[in-house]
Amino acid sequence: MQQKGKSFDRFTFVPVLNACASLQALEEGRQAHKQIIQCGCEADVFVGSSLVDMYAKCGSMEDAQSVFNKILHRDVVTWTAMILGHVKCGEGHTALKLFRKMQAEGVQPDSFTSVGVLNTCASLVALEEGRSVHEQIIRSGYESVTFVGDSLVDMYAKCGSIEDAWRVFNKMSS
Known part of the structure; x- marks a missing residue:
């Protein structure tokens, strides 16, 4: 998508984060997180939940807690x-x-x-x-x-x- 110049949105990030979580690919997840911040999607409950899940499954509870704290409406x-x-x-x-x-x-x-x-x-x-x-x-x-x-x-x-x-x-x- 990046090579084709396509933009990301909250619907794009969730499966990417799920893949990072499944593979325990922490660095790739952090790179996706940077793009999420640039898009302004970090506080979205779906993206935020996926970020929390990805960081938790990768063993980075400090990062998971940081994201969790930014989500306004936790489900x-x-x-x-x-x-x-x-x-x-x-x-x-x-x-x-x-x-x-x-x-x-x-x-x-x-x-x-x-x-x-x-x-x-x-x-x-x-x-x-x-x-x-x-x-x-x-x-x-x-x-x-x-x-x-x-x-x-x-x-x-x-x-x-x-x-x-x-x-x-x-x-x-x-």
Whole structure:
């Protein structure tokens, strides 16, 4: 596109950032970020979420946080990217703090957010926090989602609550 003189917009940058995230191509992602700043798209929720996700998947949580702070209207995707980035970097306590802050700001977690937080609870052996997330999952109707059920079983088992793990397992349809 650049060689043909075509201009970029927010719709162009999202797949480029997703590719950088998938390849963990941090330097290429930073180059794209510079162009995003030039276009004035950095605060756009879709571009911003993709930037946060790219930096988080590349292990650059400082850059992810910097972008996250500039996004005015954060949605569940933006919050989830930050939370999962901290999970990936082994910063479970920070991920849980962000999860609580997200909810305090009125953003409801989706199934992907819930699974990330359950994985954090499992790694931290945070059974009570995991039970709290499970209650939210039930209220949200995500308990029947297979990968959520898998994460619940895993979390309960790793936290030493085999009874709860079996209870969830036996409720799963597949």
